[in-house]
Each structure stands twice: as C-alpha cells, then as structure tokens.
Amino acid sequence: MKATPYRRGFASDNNAGIHPDVLNAIFDANSGHTRAYGDDTYTESAVNKFKAHFGNDIEVYFVYNGTGANVLGINAATDSYHAVICANTAHIHVDECGAPERFTGCKLLAVSTPDGKLSVDGIKPHMHGFGVEHHAQPKVVSITQATELGTVYRPEEIAELSKFVHENGMLLHMDGARLANAAVFLDSELRAITKDVGVDVLSFGGTKNGIMVGEAVVFFNRKLARNFKYLRKQGMQLASKMRFISVQFDALLSNDLWRKNAAHSNRMAKRLSREVKKLPGIRITQPVEANGIFIKVPQDKISVMQSERFFYVWNEETSEVRWMTSFDTTEEDILSFVDFLKKNLT
C-alpha cells in the first residue's frame, strides 16, 4: 500500500521524515550479519566520527531517544539524593513525564527564565543546603542548547555557567537535542560550544536533524562514563541492532550533513519569521536564533491556522504558539502558509 503523503507542517522537527542520505546509510548497512549491541564496525566508525569532532578523549554511547539520553546522562552524574537545576521550560522538567525523577531519584529544581536560558544568578537561589541531610544536594545543572524557546546560549554564557558549576563541585549537563541548530546559528564547531566550554555530559541529538531514531550520550568528563554500559542496559536503552542507529550518526556526521540540515532549518525559520512579522495581530515573542518561532497570534484564528499547516499551541493562556521548521521545510511551505495567513488573519 502506498501511503498518502502528509503535508509538511510547522509542528516539530520531529514530524519530518528521514534525510535520504541517512536512509541510504540504513539500507547499505542492511546486509549480512554483524555482532549485536554495538560490537560492530558501523558503531566503531560512528564513534570515530564523534572523535573527529570532539577529540579522542571522549566516550560515546548510542541510545534510542532523547529522553533516554537525558535520563541516563544525568543518572551517570548523580546519586539519588542529588538535585538537578534546570530551566522551568526544560524538556527534562516538562516533557519527560517525570522520567528523570523516576529513574535517577533526583529532585529537579526548576528556574523560571524569560528566554529558556539559565544564568549564574538564576541558579544561585538553589545553591544552598550543601551537606545538610534534609536537603537534596545540588549536583547537576542541566541546560538545553538550543533552548526549548528557540534561543541559543553563547559560548561565553556556557563557560561562565560551567566555571560556577565546577567551582561548586557540581557538573554541567547539556541537552543538545538541537545542538546542530545552535552551532549553525553561532557559526561554530560542535566542540566549541560543548567540550571546550566545560560541558561534562551531552545528549547529542540526531532525530530532529534528519535521522530516524537514536541519540548519543557523549561524555567529555570520562570519569562519569565509568559504569555507563550497565546504566544503559538497566535503563533499557541498549539497542541490540545497534548498527542501524550508528550508521545514521555516521551519515549525519559525514559530508557536513548535520550542518547543512540545521542551516537549512534555521534559514527557513528566519524566512518564516521575516514574512509573518509584517502580518497584523502577530507578535514574535523570542529571538529567532535556531529553528523555532514563538508567536502570539489571535486566539480565535488558531484552529483555522492549524487546519492549514499543523502546529502546537505553546501557551493557551497567552495565545502563544510554536512553529518549527526542519531540514525538509521548503520556501513553498512558508510562502503558501504566509499567503493563507494574509487571507485569514483579517
């Protein structure tokens, strides 16, 4: 049966399909037998691609999804009596169904931020109770790059956070579900906004940037990886047919595909934001730095807009919606949506 093609919308970069280069890599890997659970040359090659970006002194583990990467990365850095400080918009706080708390035992301490970014001043109010047995012990600060609000930490902001975190005997976790989009926005290499500015453990995203399934946990602080192979298995994130996750990362990190996909996606977000800025009743609420646009739109127009190109409401109360672009968004998608808005917003 041939499926009816779905129309591309602006709901999420997760709603996009698989980049053809990644799909081809999966096809190519689909011959013969190879050892399971990552003991294969495909996985070795993919890990080497990570090392080419980040240096040889790292540990890389592939997992099924972003929630698994976050939960296990944090698990490796904590004990159950620890606390993790994050933004109140963080995926680990609002979109993982309490998995971090359940699997790590840690308390999440959420900081309210205007733009999804943590700062030293923002986390200071949670920095107390050290050594007090009644108090969950702050151990990890978790930041998201690019943030859930489409904003991007500058390298110096991350460096300042990591300095503070390390001076206080804590660790820095980064949810890099959209790290590629952030790197492109900053015109930076991947390691310049992670390892080089003091990140200890990174969830490296692939799904939102053209792969089918899989994320990677990358340890820059290798001591944290000591028991990770056990944690990954216990955490049900060890893929037996690992080669099919690995080859996707191999493809993504080859020929700059990660950069091309993210650059396209970011460009489309900018284009969309430029077009809609001129429309009546629309207000962009966050700087458009990666591939997400946050906009206040007239409440009574939301459902008609969604029927044209699907997207999610971010905040019902404030009538704020989120439009995301992806590696396969086209100019035509944008122009036809803008055209529709022009006709339907007045």
Ligand SMILES: Cc1ncc(COP(=O)(O)O)c(C=O)c1O
């Ligand atoms: C910031 C962020 N982190 C992590 C994830 C990963 O989630 P999942 O477990 O669905 O792969 C997402 C997905 O939407 C995300 O937006």
